[in-house]
Amino acid sequence: MPIIQLHWVEPDTGSIERLKLKRSEMLEWFAARQPAVVAMEACGGAHEWGRELVRLGHEVRLLPPKMVRPFVQRNKTDAADAQAIWTAARQPGVRFVAVKTEAQQVVLALHRVRAQLMKTRIMQTNELRGLLYEFGIVLAEGHQALMKELPAALEQAQQRLPSMLIDSLHEQV
DSSP states (O other): OOEEEEEEEOTTTOOEEEEEEEHHHHHHHHHTSOOOEEEEESOTTHHHHHHHHHHTTOEEEEEOHHHHGGGOOSSOOHHHHHHHHHHHHTSTTOOOBOOOOHHHHHHHHHHHHHHHHHHHHHHHHHHHHHHHHTTTOOOOSSHHHHHHHHHHHHHHHHTTSOHHHHHHHHHHO
């Protein structure tokens, strides 16, 4: 089961504390504590955890991973990462990442999905253009131009190329 590694220094005694928590135990543990500054690496799930901790009254500071990396002093483990986050968060001039709202995350997720779809479409159109070019059929660059020329090009290719290849190209379109 995934765990969350905590690292802190008790303000009263100065003692260094470390704790491993199951994810299911984390909010309960923080709910029982006085409000504090909670530093986390800005990675997958950090914004959701951040929103939950803010609701419990804690101040959340998210650090970019590149700000934490220099402070990992020994083998990369969860405990070493937690200590590095604690150290990095205390550095002067450190810049934190704002905890995103759900609405902000939704918009970013939609942009990432669209970017992936565009990347896939570009790869497919370039592949179609390249495959047909190998058989001497030259098509214009750009998605709209390609889609305009493609039906006639596939019709032309059907005269010379095996139907199995033509069927596969149609599936790609």
